[in-house]
Amino acid sequence: MRSTTSELNWSGTVTYTAERVVRPASIDEAAEVVARSPRVHGLGTRHSFNDVADTPGILLDLTGIPTDLSVDPERRTVTMGAGTRYGIVAPEIDRAGFGLANMGSLPHISLGGAIATGTHGSGTALGSLSTAVRSFELLGPDGGVRTIDRDDPAFDGAVLHLGLLGIVTRVTLDVEPTYRMRQDTYGPIPWDTFTEHVAEVHAAATSVCSYTVFGDEISEVLLKSRVPADAQDVQVPDELFGAPRLPGSPGDGHHTARDGSVGPWWDRLPHFPIESVPSHGSEVQSEHFVPLRHAAAALDAVRSMAARIQPHLHVCELRTMAADPFWLSPTQGEDVLCIAFTWRKHPAEVAALLPELEGLLVPFDGRPHWGKMSSLDAGAVADLYPRLADFRDLVSGADPERTFASAFGERVLGT
Template sequence: MEQIGVAGSTNWAGNVVYGAVRTHRPESVDELRRLVAGCRRVRALGSGHSFSLVADTAGDLVRLDGLPPAVEIDAERSTATVAAGMRYADVAAELHRHGYALPNMASLPHISVAGSCATGTHGSGDGLRCLSASVAALELVGPDGDLRVLRRGDDGFPGAVVALGALGVATRLTLDVEPAFEVAQSVRTGVPLDDVAARFDEVFGAAYSVSAFTGWRGGEAAVWLKCRTDRPAPAWGGGRAAPGPAHPVPGMDPAACTVQLGRPGPWHERLPHFRPELTPSAGRELQSEWFLPRAAAAEAIAAVRSLAGLVAPVLHISEIRTVRGDDLWLSPAHGRDSVTLHFTWHDDPAGVLPVVAALQDRLGPLGARPHWGKVGAAPAREIIAGYERAPDFARLARELDPAGKFRNPFVDALFPPG
């Protein structure tokens, strides 16, 4: 087993310095089981793309990208079982090679399957749920190094997918798949934010996947439309067609972005905003995001616009998306169709954190749930109060990890031990 680091390693953005005494990269499930069994405290680390302390620990960190990559397709059940540490980009390419697709992908294909599902990461689309809602089964290493498989329909399964790493270390996830399809992506610029808010259902129903990017100051958005070629596209033509390839952040080189201008292509080369082989970042950055009830979309957009003078100076870009509701206990879209407001900030914590607090003050009363992996400002007790199944999750965690081997301060604040 490879030991790849000691305390001082950071997340993708560099805003989190992990407190782990060691970081390990096991090369087999048996190595992982022995490691977990021998640790007093241990947490799994995916691609490191979370901006919060969700993955941090004072014990040991374990990376899963050293486990053998595998994509095992079950055509009869329309599922694929994949190694937990694989990137979505690599899973998608292998699925497509065999004629299959995932229904949804996030903006970034660089992120790991297990980490994305554990934190409720999502793409966009009126009919599309969080990535974790496609999980049909998962295999976990428990506190004694034991292997446990939980399947959809089992007691506790809805609490085991978006689990913040608190129930064990995932080794394999079984995902729902469907036949491969093609997508054509286009961008419309100069869409008034007034229209986005007033005609929200029309705008976000205009394609299989829709995102609206705005800097909030100026009153306009660029709407990215990802249309499945096997489904009719509703007629919506707000703004004007982009004359060439676009980047979500105005003025940035679009070379890192997936193909646009209405050119059809494979699902996994259009649903993400960015190509897997290129770095999409605008530079060092921070990110925040809130899930709100879809019915509150217009009010939420108005609330952010009222803070545009604070938001815009420290913002690269903001993205508005929709997510279908699900039944996963800690999913930010649990029990309700949602609109999400995402903010990619400058790497300026002193300037950004007061703005995040101001947004929380305005969005919290509308029912906002912060993304587990982003920079937030709400107290843990306030966050978890928005999850009606939180007590059930706390009981499940005590059952599967009675000694708290997989807990950390992030989890403890949400679910106090004892």
């Protein structure tokens, strides 16, 4: 078991205030730390851009616990360590003959952290990564193991928990027979054409991602299409609302192949291969979810700030997600459009822009991504999540001594 201090998040913009970071090599070691620590919190691959994973006590970095993949062909599930990175385990799942329905754009993130914060890929008919969870094991305040599955009345409140219910050690996910995909590039699409047809654009393939800097156009649209099991390929359109299909690029060590070539699901659903440096590598991020029915109006509202946004922006990626029932999910109750900003590494300037940007999204019920920058406080968040009081009760019952409490939970959720 390794112990360190003065740790940073991936972008180097958040310094954890924890007393120290402990990296256990086994679940038993993690349980020992929990049992003797008055304050402890789980830490994954550090891709959050705020203090959601921080604690005044001990941070448990779970990425050193072995994956220990277990495949159950009859139940169509896979079980593995929560600190496992998607990109590391996905090829193993594929070799076993199965596939995940969805992955995030970054394969570098851990299962436990992604699930606990509502992280997602894209696809109007696809749920967030949390929706694949069949069950999970977590360490309670005394270090004992508890399993929560879909039959548990608390399941919908517990899956997306921001680390406030305990330390998740193993996760069981639904899988399906393995499949292949292709990724094609289209663009540009004039802004007004896109906003008029935003839902249709994002329904044009299994997974669709669009990019803009809030000028006069959507610069690029990626269509990720499933190939039927009994086919060598699948037909894709030559144009998308007037935008031509572009040559795209083969996999180059930084991006997964975007040239229409067919490959395994785990090398087409993400944007980046596991061996690459994810995204720009020097950035901060914010993400804002609005019901899909409000997509056009919400995008036009954000575009009104274009002159102030653009000097600090790498790019904005637009994605869609299917509704789910989870109490703290940004997709709780309704399909959404995700407006995901990859900002330049200007954290102070971005923080100054966010109150106005998020204020513009208030009429459209804009919800923040739990792991990204946001200006919303507990009052604003309470208005957006009708089951928040139930979640607070769930936390109080599971952790009456506040072993897993965090400053983020107190400030943003009132827990």
